[in-house]
Every structure is written in structure tokens, then in C-alpha cells.
Amino acid sequence: MTKYIFVTGGVTSSLGKGIISASLAKLLQARGYRVTIQKFDPYINIDPGTLNPYEHGECFVTEDGAETDLDLGHYERFLNVPTSQANNITTGRIYQNVINAERQGAYLGKTVQVVPHITDEIKRNMRMLGNSGDFDIVITELGGTVGDIESLPFIEAVRQFKWEEGANNAIVIHLTLIPFLAAAGELKTKPTQHSVKALLEYGIQPDILVCRTEHPISQDIRKKIALFCNVNVNAVIESRDASTIYDVPLLMMKEQLDKTVLSKLKLAQKNEPDMESWKEFLGRLKNPTSEVRIGLIGKYVELPDAYKSIIESFVHAGSKNECKVKVEYIHSEGIYPDNAHEKLGHLDGVLVAPGFGSRGIEGKIDTIKYVRENNVPFFGICLGMQCAVIEYGRNVIGLEGAHTTEIEENCAHPVINMMEEQKQVTEKGGTMRLGSYPCDLKKGTKAYAIYGRTHITERHRHRYEFNSAYLQQYEDAGMVASGINPESKLVEIIELKNHPFFVGGQFHPELKSTVANPHPLFVKFVAAAKEHAKKVSN
Numbered sequence: 001m002t003k004y005i006f007v008t009g010g011v012t013s014s015l016g017k018g019i020i021s022a023s024l025a026k027l028l029q030a031r032g033y034r035v036t037i038q039k040f041d042p043y044i045n046i047d048p049g050t051l052n053p054y055e056h057g058e059c060f061v062t063e064d065g066a067e068t069d070l071d072l073g074h075y076e077r078f079l080n081v082p083t084s085q086a087n088n089i090t091t092g093r094i095y096q097n098v099i100n101a102e103r104q105g106a107y108l109g110k111t112v113q114v115v116p117h118i119t120d121e122i123k124r125n126m127r128m129l130g131n132s133g134d135f136d137i138v139i140t141e142l143g144g145t146v147g148d149i150e151s152l153p154f155i156e157a158v159r160q161f162k163w164e165e166g167a168n169n170a171i172v173i174h175l176t177l178i179p180f181l182a183a184a185g186e187l188k189t190k191p192t193q194h195s196v197k198a199l200l201e202y203g204i205q206p207d208i209l210v211c212r213t214e215h216p217i218s219q220d221i222r223k224k225i226a227l228f229c230n231v232n233v234n235a236v237i238e239s240r241d242a243s244t245i246y247d248v249p250l251l252m253m254k255e256q257l258d259k260t261v262l263s264k265l266k267l268a269q270k271n272e273p274d275m276e277s278w279k280e281f282l283g284r285l286k287n288p289t290s291e292v293r294i295g296l297i298g299k300y301v302e303l304p305d306a307y308k309s310i311i312e313s314f315v316h317a318g319s320k321n322e323c324k325v326k327v328e329y330i331h332s333e334g335i336y337p338d339n340a341h342e343k344l345g346h347l348d349g350v351l352v353a354p355g356f357g358s359r360g361i362e363g364k365i366d367t368i369k370y371v372r373e374n375n376v377p378f379f380g381i382c383l384g385m386q387c388a389v390i391e392y393g394r395n396v397i398g399l400e401g402a403h404t405t406e407i408e409e410n411c412a413h414p415v416i417n418m419m420e421e422q423k424q425v426t427e428k429g430g431t432m433r434l435g436s437y438p439c440d441l442k443k444g445t446k447a448y449a450i451y452g453r454t455h456i457t458e459r460h461r462h463r464y465e466f467n468s469a470y471l472q473q474y475e476d477a478g479m480v481a482s483g484i485n486p487e488s489k490l491v492e493i494i495e496l497k498n499h500p501f502f503v504g505g506q507f508h509p510e511l512k513s514t515v516a517n518p519h520p521l522f523v524k525f526v527a528a529a530k531e532h533a534k535k536v537s538n
């Protein structure tokens with residue numbers, strides 16, 4: 001029988017529910033339980049695919065091609081288990097399902113209402129992963145903050161769910177903030193008391209409180225919180241600010257969050273969590289023997305959350321290389337041929353980021369010309385790879401006016417153009433080439449050396465592709481298509497022969513990098529940057 005843990009948030013947003021959920025899941029997994037995490041988001045978009053990255057950060061794409069919240073990236077990076085569409089549900093999707101059913105007459109003449117129809121649909125989705133039989137424990141993170149109008153149906157669904165499953169089968173962990181008032185020199189518990197009261201008003205008594213704080217919480221404060229919020233003292237968990245999110249599982253282990261959860265759920269403690277390889281990862285991360293500076297060239301650089309998975313992939317690859325990776329966010333809009341050296345000359349490697357639309361694209365192309373000519377390691381992801389193709393066409397092959405038809409539909413040389421199956425598409429949501437596709441690597445290429453095998457799969461999110469009509473010209477000029485989709489024959493990886501590291505992928509390798517499995521492209525890119533740094537200092 002599956003057990004359920006709900007994670008709610010109070011007082012303020014951005015307390016790190018996703019990291020707490022992922023950390024708890026990691027500890028339970030490390031004790032031998034099969035755990036998954038799902039996120040329910042209260043907004044009305046069917047999924048975050050149509051959201052501008054400035055709104056909620058990166059859109060994380062799963063193996064099955066779902067466009068999801070970036071917290072799913074944390075779940076995968078911590079657990080090393082893929083998620084799917086079932087792991088991310090929005091208010092929009094719930095309503096869409098209910099309204100579709102209503103149109104089909106499924107409610108047999110009843111008035112369709114928030115309670116019970118919307119809440120029933122929420123509960124059905126909450127049980128979906130548990131019913132698959134693949135998991136002992138399902139952790140459900142509720143987006144938003146308790147008290148928000150839009151999360152009310154989810155909170156009501158949790159209340160019903162707890163009542164239906166029974167106290168030992170479904171518990172609620174409430175994440176709150178204990179602010180420190182500098183003037184008074186005190187930690188304050190009142191906001192926590194109030195947010196628990198708000199939950200109680202909706203009929204939910206939280207079982208465990210995880211308290212975000214900048215300072216240690218004394219035993220006295222724990223007792224006070226316990227007394228006023230009706231929880232055991234050992235169910236008041238301190239969550240101090242950490243220097244890296246990867247510390248949080250160990251901090252939660254020290255606070256015995258996993259033990260408290262298991263005893264509330266009446267589950268066996270099994271073994272102590274086996275966190276050895278996690279600790280080794282952290283040890284390498286915190287004791288680097290070298291340092292590199294990597295430029296991340298993009299147009300959403302004001303909001304690093306827009307590149308969350310890329311940044312975390314560098315953390316994994318840095319640890320693997322025992323190398324501190326300092327990522328510098330550089331706006332592509334400000335880069336031109338005459339200032340490229342000034343902007344990029346100090347870097348040991350350059351990653352040109354994914355993206356959509358015309359803003360900043362010429363700066364990306366100028367960046368690539370600079371790193372290609374100056375032998376700086378280059379890694380292009382999706383739009384970054386497409387820009388590398390455009391740059392090579394314009395500046396090496398001599399295809400004047402080479403471009404992507406995304407920006408210039410009638411350009412002289414459409415070296416990147418829309419995929420055939422995309423041409424009929426009119427709806428925006430969920431219609432790109434999404435999710436996992438196979439790719440065959442050519443022996444003798446850099447890509448093959450990096451992966452060490454010929455058959456790989458990677459996740460995609462795009463509408464445009466390398467135009468194969470130009471393939472021969474590119475290969476004759478030294479740009480190799482080292483990865484090809486075996487069925488559609490789409491070019492998935494390009495690389496240069498006479499360059500220390502110049503690789504572009506049409507897919508998103510950052511979506512598959514985890515603590516247990518750092519992505520080989522990132523690992524080898526950081527290694528190449530290390531080599532570059534050594535060369536420069538010599």
C-alpha cells in the first residue's frame with residue numbers, strides 16, 4: 001500500500017518546498033524505499049510550456065515529453081529517477097479534465113462544482129502515481145502559499161484525502177519561516193503560528209513543521225512552536241540556510257526528518273540512509289583542485305532560474321572534475337564583433353544557451369565566431385547549436401544571409417528551418433518536438449568519444465532543425481554531423497574537427513544531468529575548459 005506525504009508552504013513563497021521535498025525523498029530512497037515526488041501548481045495554464053521564462057524560470061521537459069515546472073528538475077537530480085506528465089498537474093489541467101468530462105455528459109445531469117467534482121479530480125491525480133504500484137511513498141508538493149485563493153481546492157482535496165486514507169497513511173508537512181528581527185535580536189514564531197492557524201481553518205492539522213531560518217532554533221523555541229501548533233517537539237524541524245542545495249538532505253538527516261516521517265506513517269525505519277556516494281559528491285564539490293570561468297550567453301540572464309538545469313549540470317560536472325565552475329551570466333544583446341574580446345576574452349569556456357525569438361540572437365552568433373576563431377571551448381544547446389550552424393554558414397562556407405527561418409522566413413540560406421511535422425501546427429501549447437528521442441553517434445567523432453557508445457537518447461524541445469539540404473556543404477567545410485536521429489535522419493549534434501572543443505546539440509543534455517550521473521557532455525566540456533585554463537596560464 002502506498003503512503004502519501006503532502007508538503008505545503010506558509011508565510012511566504014520561495015521557502016524551498018521543492019528542495020525540502022527532494023531532500024526528504026532522497027533520504028527515504030537511501031533507506032531503501034521507492035519514492036516519487038509530484039507537484040501541483042495552482043495556476044490556470046495547462047502546463048508551464050507557454051510561460052515566459054521570466055515568469056516561473058525554466059520549463060523542465062520529461063522523458064515522455066511533458067513541459068513541467070522546474071522543481072521536477074530538482075526531483076530528478078536528487079533521486080536519479082525520471083519523472084513524467086503525471087508528476088506535474090496544474091489547476092488548468094484539472095479544470096480541462098472536468099470540463100471535457102462534462103461535455104461528454106459524464107456527470108449525468110448533475111451541477112458540476114468545485115466540491116466535489118474539482119476536488120475529486122485533484123484526488124484522482126494525487127493517487128495516480130501511487131496506484132501505478134511503482135512507489136512505496138508519494139510526496140506531493142503543493143505550489144503556492146496557504147491562504148492563497150487559488151490553492152484552496154488543493155488544500156480541501158488534501159483534507160479529504162487525509163480523512164479517506166487515515167492518519168497513518170497520509171501526512172502533511174508544512175514549511176514555514178521563522179524570521180529573525182535584528183532590532184529585537186530575536187527569532188519570531190508568530191508568522192508560523194498564524195500560518196498553521198490558516199491550515200487549521202481549512203481542517204488540516206499539519207503533522208510536521210519544517211522551519212526555514214537563518215539562525216539555529218533553540219529547544220525553547222521548538223517547544224513553543226510545538227505547543228502553539230499542536231505538534232510533537234521532535235516534529236519541529238529546523239531548516240537553516242545552506243551554502244548549496246545539495247547540503248539539505250544531510251541537514252534534514254541530522255534533524256531526523258526521515259525518521260519522524262517514517263514513524264508517523266508507521267513504516268519500518270529499515271537501514272540508516274546510505275548517503276556515501278552523495279557525501280563523496282559533496283566532498284569533491286567543496287574541495288576543488290582547480291577553477292574555470294564559463295560564460296553562459298543568453299537573453300534571460302537577469303533571472304538565473306531560467307537556466308536552472310544548465311547551472312546545476314555545471315555543479316555536477318564541476319564536482320566530477322574536482323573543479324570550481326564559476327558561471328558568468330552574459331547578456332547576448334550586448335555582444336558585437338568589436339567588443340567580443342573584451343566581453344569574452346577572459347573565459348575558459350562558453351555555453352550559448354537555448355532560447356526562442358530574435359532578441360539577442362546576433363550577439364550569440366558573434367560570440368560563436370569569436371570562440372571558434374580563438375579556440376575557446378564552445379558548447380551550444382538547442383538555439384545555441386542552431387546559431388553555431390548559422391555562424392559557420394555565414395563566415396566559413398560563405399552562405400551570405402544564412403539564418404534560421406524562425407527569425408527570417410525568407411532568408412537567402414535557410415540553414416535552420418522548421419521541421420516538416422511542425423508546419424501544420426497552429427496551437428502553441430505542448431506542440432513542439434518534445435521529450436526523448438534516439439540518436440546514433442558516428443564512430444571516430446568527439447561526440448562518440450564523449451559518450452563512449454553509439455546509441456543515446458536525449459530530450460528535446462524545439463520546432464526548428466538543421467536543414468539537411470546543406471549537410472554536404474557543411475561536412476565538406478569541416479563541420480561534422482556526429483549525431484543523427486536513426487528514424488527521421490535529423491541532425492542532432494554538430495562539431496568541428498579542428499578545434500579543442502566545439503560541440504552543439506539540438507537537444508537539452510542539461511535535463512538529464514543528476515548527482516549520481518553527471519552528464520558526459522558537461523563533464524567533458526568542463527574538462528576542456530580546465531585544459532584551456534592551463535594553456536592560458538602557461
Ligand code: GLN
Pocket residue numbers: 353354355356357381382383384406461462463464465
Ligand atoms: N527556438 C528554437 C527552436 O524552436 C530553439 C529552441 C530551444 O532552444 N529550446 O527550434
